[in-house]
Amino acid sequence: MRRHTRVIVVRAGLVLFLCGGVLAGGLHAQQPLLAARDISAPASDIISGVVAPPAPFEMHSTHAMIRLTRDLAAPFAVTVPGRVAIAVIVPPGELAAWKVEIRAPDGTRVVDGDATSDRAGRVAVSNGDIGALFGDGLEWNVRRFDIDARMLGSWSVRCVGIAAEAQGPCVALIEDAHNVALAAQWQSFRFVSGNPIAMNVSWRAHDALVLDASHVDAAVIGPNGMALPVDIAAQGDHVVVTATPTEAGRHTLTIQATTIALNGAPIVRTIETLIDVAASGLQLTGGVARIASDAASETLEFAMTGTADSVVLAAEVWTADTTDPVPVCWLATIAPLVGNELSKSAALAFDRRWLRVAGVREGTSLELRHVRVHDRRTWGVVDMIDAMPLGPAVLPPNDAVVDIDAMERGRAGGHSAPMTISELPPADDAAPGNHALLIVHGYCSGGVTFPPSAFTGPVGVFLDINQAKSNDAFAQTLLAYGNQYKSYGVAAHSQGGLASLHLYTFYWSGLDWAKPNATGGSRLIQSVGSPYQGTPLAGNLAILGQIFGTGCGSVTDLSPAGATIWLSTIPTWARQKVWYWTTSFFDGPGFDYCNIVSDFFLTDPDDGVVEKFRGQLPSANNMGHTTGWCHVEGMADPPQCTDATRNAQINAQAAR
Amino acid sequence: MRHDLNTATALVATLLATSASADTLCASGSTPIPDGGGAANRSIVVATPTSTSVITDAVVTVNVTHPWVGDLRLVLKHPSGVEVVLLDRLGIPSVGFPGPWGCGGADIAATFSDAATIDAETTCSTTATPVLAGVLKPFAPLSVFDGLAPQGTWMLVATDEATIDAGALGQVCLTLVTASVCPGDLDATGVVDGADLGIVLGAWGECVECSADIDQNGAVNGADLAIVLGAWGACR
Numbered sequence: 001m002r003r004h005t006r007v008i009v010v011r012a013g014l015v016l017f018l019c020g021g022v023l024a025g026g027l028h029a030q031q032p033l034l035a036a037r038d039i040s041a042p043a044s045d046i047i048s049g050v051v052a053p054p055a056p057f058e059m060h061s062t063h064a065m066i067r068l069t070r071d072l073a074a075p076f077a078v079t080v081p082g083r084v085a086i087a088v089i090v091p092p093g094e095l096a097a098w099k100v101e102i103r104a105p106d107g108t109r110v111v112d113g114d115a116t117s118d119r120a121g122r123v124a125v126s127n128g129d130i131g132a133l134f135g136d137g138l139e140w141n142v143r144r145f146d147i148d149a150r151m152l153g154s155w156s157v158r159c160v161g162i163a164a165e166a167q168g169p170c171v172a173l174i175e176d177a178h179n180v181a182l183a184a185q186w187q188s189f190r191f192v193s194g195n196p197i198a199m200n201v202s203w204r205a206h207d208a209l210v211l212d213a214s215h216v217d218a219a220v221i222g223p224n225g226m227a228l229p230v231d232i233a234a235q236g237d238h239v240v241v242t243a244t245p246t247e248a249g250r251h252t253l254t255i256q257a258t259t260i261a262l263n264g265a266p267i268v269r270t271i272e273t274l275i276d277v278a279a280s281g282l283q284l285t286g287g288v289a290r291i292a293s294d295a296a297s298e299t300l301e302f303a304m305t306g307t308a309d310s311v312v313l314a315a316e317v318w319t320a321d322t323t324d325p326v327p328v329c330w331l332a333t334i335a336p337l338v339g340n341e342l343s344k345s346a347a348l349a350f351d352r353r354w355l356r357v358a359g360v361r362e363g364t365s366l367e368l369r370h371v372r373v374h375d376r377r378t379w380g381v382v383d384m385i386d387a388m389p390l391g392p393a394v395l396p397p398n399d400a401v402v403d404i405d406a407m408e409r410g411r412a413g414g415h416s417a418p419m420t421i422s423e424l425p426p427a428d429d430a431a432p433g434n435h436a437l438l439i440v441h442g443y444c445s446g447g448v449t450f451p452p453s454a455f456t457g458p459v460g461v462f463l464d465i466n467q468a469k470s471n472d473a474f475a476q477t478l479l480a481y482g483n484q485y486k487s488y489g490v491a492a493h494s495q496g497g498l499a500s501l502h503l504y505t506f507y508w509s510g511l512d513w514a515k516p517n518a519t520g521g522s523r524l525i526q527s528v529g530s531p532y533q534g535t536p537l538a539g540n541l542a543i544l545g546q547i548f549g550t551g552c553g554s555v556t557d558l559s560p561a562g563a564t565i566w567l568s569t570i571p572t573w574a575r576q577k578v579w580y581w582t583t584s585f586f587d588g589p590g591f592d593y594c595n596i597v598s599d600f601f602l603t604d605p606d607d608g609v610v611e612k613f614r615g616q617l618p619s620a621n622n623m624g625h626t627t628g629w630c631h632v633e634g635m636a637d638p639p640q641c642t643d644a645t646r647n648a649q650i651n652a653q654a655a656r
Numbered sequence: 657m658r659h660d661l662n663t664a665t666a667l668v669a670t671l672l673a674t675s676a677s678a679d680t681l682c683a684s685g686s687t688p689i690p691d692g693g694g695a696a697n698r699s700i701v702v703a704t705p706t707s708t709s710v711i712t713d714a715v716v717t718v719n720v721t722h723p724w725v726g727d728l729r730l731v732l733k734h735p736s737g738v739e740v741v742l743l744d745r746l747g748i749p750s751v752g753f754p755g756p757w758g759c760g761g762a763d764i765a766a767t768f769s770d771a772a773t774i775d776a777e778t779t780c781s782t783t784a785t786p787v788l789a790g791v792l793k794p795f796a797p798l799s800v801f802d803g804l805a806p807q808g809t810w811m812l813v814a815t816d817e818a819t820i821d822a823g824a825l826g827q828v829c830l831t832l833v834t835a836s837v838c839p840g841d842l843d844a845t846g847v848v849d850g851a852d853l854g855i856v857l858g859a860w861g862e863c864v865e866c867s868a869d870i871d872q873n874g875a876v877n878g879a880d881l882a883i884v885l886g887a888w889g890a891c892r
Contacts, residue, residue: 035752405783412781413753433757433820486724486757486820508753512782513760515723 034476035508036334036417038349038410041571043327043358046316050575050619051330053370053384054568056186059560060204063600064174064256064268065540067547073103073156074172077265078149082177084121086157087144087597089171091548095127095141097166098159102145105153105265111145113162120151128596140548146591149177154265169547173600174268180205182257182269187240189565191380193248193280201255201271202238213239215258221546223249248279248378250554252542273539276556278375282306283383288368288390293349296396297411300331300348302371309418310336311346312374314569317354320365320389328366329354332569333410334376334417334472334506346373349415351407352396366390376420376472379557379566408573414508421473424480425464434458435515435656436485440478442494442530444468444552448633449493454647457517457656460485462496468553471566472506474499479509487513489655490525493641494609494631495558497527497580498566501617505574514655521653523621524577528640529607529631532580533614534563540601560614575619579653582615583607583629583640594630594637607631607640682717682829689722692819709834709844711806714798716742716830717767720814722823725787726758726780729815732768732830734801735808742768742794745817746787747780754780757818761787768794806832838891839870840884848887856880 045051066074078084088100102111104120116123124146149155159170180203187198201216203209213234220228220243228251231242245251256270287303302313314332318325335346360366372384406412436458441449447465462481469477478499482488488510490500504511504525516522535558542554556562584605585594593599594608605612609631616622629640641647716732730742747759754760763786768776776792814825840848842855859868859876868876870883 033752403783406781409782412783416752433818435820483756486755487760508755508782510755513755 033416034419034479035414037414037506037508038333039505039571040351040354040408040410041330041573042404043329045571046327046330050572051314051568053372054189054381054565056189056561057564058183058185059271059273059536060181060183061269061271062175062181063270065270065272065543066172066174066268068159068170068172073158074174075154075156075266075268076174076176077178077261077267078152078155078176079261079263079265080152080177081150084147084149084177085144085175085591085600086147087142087173087600088157088159089140089142089173089544089597091167092141094165094167095143097161097163098170099162100143101158101160103156104151105155106151110147121147121149123147124591126596142596144596153263171544171547173597175600176267178261178267180209180259180267180269182255182271184255184271186561189381189561191275191277191378192382193245193277196242196244197275198240198242199253199255200238200240201257203259209259210237211239211257216241217256219254221252222247223251245277248277250274250276250556252539252546254543272543273561274542274554274556274559275561276378276380278378278380278382282308282311282373282375284371284373284385286385286388288388290391296353296400297349297351300350301345302347304337304344304346304373306337306344308337308376310334310376312376312379312569313346313348315348315371316369317350317390318367318369319360320367326358326360328358328360330571336417349410352394353400353402353407355393355395356402360393362393362395364393366393374569377470379470379472379562381565408571419476421476425462425477427481427484428460431458432484433486436460436488437654437656438462438482438488438490440490440492440496440500442496443555443558450491450641450647454644455491455651460488466552468555470555471498471502471557475503475507478503479507482510485510487515487656489514489523491650491654492525492527492530494529494531495555497525497530497578498532498557500525500527501570501574501578504577505570517654517656519652522655523579523653524655525579526650526654527578527580528646529583529610529615530580531558531563531610531614532567532617534558534560535610535614536560536601537598537609538562572619575617576621578617578620579623580615580617580620581623581646582610582612582625584612584625584627585630585637586628592636594635608635680829680831682827684827687825689814689816689823689825691816691822693816709806709836711801711804711832712835713833714801714830715767715769716812716828718742718764718812718828719826720764720823721826722764722821723762724760724821725762725764726754726760727816727818727821729817731813733811733813734804735810736804738800738804740794740798740800741796743776744795746777759787761785764788767791768798770798806834838887840887841891842867846891848884848889848891852884856884
């Protein structure tokens with residue numbers, strides 16, 4: 001990685017090294033400390049559920065992803081005339097080495113290599129690659145067949161190797177016209193090594209279709225590539241798939257379910273998802289100590305066990321009245337885990353002025369609710385205590401000024417938290433110490449996002465290419481890069497929006513110093529195509545990555561489940577600093593999509609990576625949805641970051 | 657008043673020596689602080705008379721308009737050349753908040769005093785403007801001036817040590833508490849004479865915080881008269 005080391009004399013006799021924008025005593029000879037915020041949110045965020053503990057939700061799949069071993073056919077059903085889309089994926093350079101066969105129920109080869117027959121249905125063939133989804137270096141070859149199927153019954157698709165280069169693997173994606181979805185829901189979002197993970201699976205269809213456990217197959221692959229033992233059992237109207245991870249790290253889960261249509265043809269659906277399993281041992285032991293920081297604030301010190309250097313802590317403060325409890329505020333921070341082997345703790349800051357805002361009287365009994373610990377690496381909830389007594393309320397002095405904005409963002413400076421990243425992006429070569437607009441790319445980006453020429457004044461182009469980082473690690477990298485500037489606003493693409501919001505929420509940074517530009521524009525974070533509620537692609541591509549190999553890896557925060565967990569720690573005041581846009585492909589006659597493969601996994605409208613509905617950030621500033629723009633280059637429509645009209649608005653409105 | 661284009665700002669305070677007295681002198685105006693220059697050399701000079709008092713406490717109030725206070729270094733210079741750094745690139749060095757460029761808050765309207773309980777160098781807020789306000793403890797103690805004569809040209813030098821953001825120095829006020837080293841010289845002429853004797857006799861009796869109460873016991877009486885008579889003649 002290219003790295004710039006710049007020496008800046010900031011005080012007579014004192015020389016500080018600015019490495020990639022981070023002050024450090026040389027190239028990471030010592031990791032710099034981050035200034036973590038002690039954040040709060042008003043009772044309204046508790047009542048609205050914005051910061052409620054994350055709850056599992058139901059995922060739906062209407063596709064099947066089937067790995068085809070040599071000459072094995074994957075069946076699919078056509079029970080009513082309609083569209084069937086099939087994509088066959090093979091490794092780069094192998095497309096010509098494979099022959100795809102698609103057979104109709106009467107044996108007709110509707111597709112036989114380069115030959116097609118319209119006898120059973122009209123066929124449209126398109127070729128492409130899905131490199132655009134992965135950044136540089138990965139361009140799995142794809143051949144897609146869109147069939148207006150007329151012949152009813154059991155169809156099949158098969159990969160036939162016709163040359164020595166056909167080393168495989170070959171994966172078929174099938175999306176038929178049946179209104180049958182495979183539904184899956186985690187029983188809990190607590191993914192901790194040694195604890196079972198369980199998912200309820202069932203059919204969602206017009207008729208009361210019951211999932212037969214004997215028609216379910218599932219695979220859980222751990223971080224070492226090994227498959228875990230999986231238990232599949234019927235339970236009422238659904239099937240429960242259970243496995244017990246034995247080590248921390250990223251796990252993928254694939255579930256395949258089959259049912260038989262009335263005409264005897266098999267209907268197959270698969271779900272692919274990923275989770276990040278945290279190491280065991282990080283737990284609250286149930287004790288909390290109150291230590292007065294000053295007359296208007298106190299520290300809540302939670303006794304814990306575990307070996308991490310820092311944790312994410314969150315809790316709600318309520319009055320303990322049994323008849324009419326009142327929410328006071330929500331607290332959260334990234335806290336160092338301090339102490340020794342015998343006694344460890346992590347702390348939350350409680351600004352007593354929230355008691356005055358909530359109208360709490362002196363001496364009223366308080367309790368904490370939903371005291372939760374998130375693993376900082378995975379951001380998963382590793383422990384939660386529903387309620388803990390806190391003792392009597394101690395009001396702040398009468399002259400303590402209630403400043404909601406300052407109370408939400410926490411005392412200036414916050415507290416130190418360890419930096420967890422080691423690789424820093426290169427600094428720019430121009431305009432250090434300026435007030436800039438940062439262009440921030442997304443997950444696994446080759447670096448091409450917004451054209452810098454679209455923006456005026458100092459522009460910082462953040463480049464951390466082909467990376468797959470959690471929102472927290474991404475935010476730390478962005479903070480390190482941004483430190484070459486005094487202050488900045490952000491124009492973010494894709495995950496860059498989540499990372500910028502994460503940075504603003506949990507750390508003090510140049511975003512806090514951004515000021516209105518010369519024309520009064522004061523937007524802090526402006527994003528396009530950011531999957532604030534995740535994208536199913538994160539899971540689908542993780543599975544494909546296991547099959548074909550990926551250059552970037554997967555990011556759990558970008559999965560719908562991971563995003564839900566992450567969003568539960570982002571309060572309204574931070575979300576309000578985001579102005580966001582979504583886009584999708586131009587939907588004309590025929591089969592339209594942004595990407596030849598991601599279309600199988602996403603619900604329209606989508607931009608090839610982000611569905612419109614999952615691109616929404618509740619409580620933020622929704623700037624609207626435009627069509628005719630896709631996520632990145634190489635898709636059907638132009639990349640969304642090149643929309644000159646929007647970029648002009650971003651430029652005019654950006655704080656710097 | 658003399659202007660030097662290469663100087664940021666200066667203040668001269670003229671003080672009349674009295675026994676344990678305090679005077680505040682202000683210099684107003686708006687003087688641009690050159691952006692990113694290493695040196696700031698602009699001064700305003702006011703001539704001062706001689707006195708026999710010495711400084712026992714110094715307090716200075718500084719007003720600056722500047723969008724990035726972390727760029728600034730403020731130094732108060734005694735006429736003899738003794739310097740006290742009031743503020744030194746607020747927030748620098750930092751590995752966390754407020755960041756490598758120091759405190760990004762705007763403007764200063766603060767009084768620097770050794771008696772303050774809040775350290776100016778630790779005061780930084782992203783929301784308050786002026787970011788430095790109220791009474792603050794300076795970077796280095798102003799007590800360095802204690803015992804020095806107050807007379808002469810004092811100077812406050814504001815230096816902007818980083819580029820991009822620029823500002824101006826506004827009003828500066830200097831308050832010096834002094835104590836006389838020639839306690840009988842009540843009119844600060846450098847001589848204890850009949851005029852001083854007249855001041856004592858004219859204030860004879862109960863008296864609160866009057867200059868003739870040299871021993872500050874609440875009354876002008878024989879003890880004060882003895883001090884005047886004992887110091888009769890030119891002060892040394």
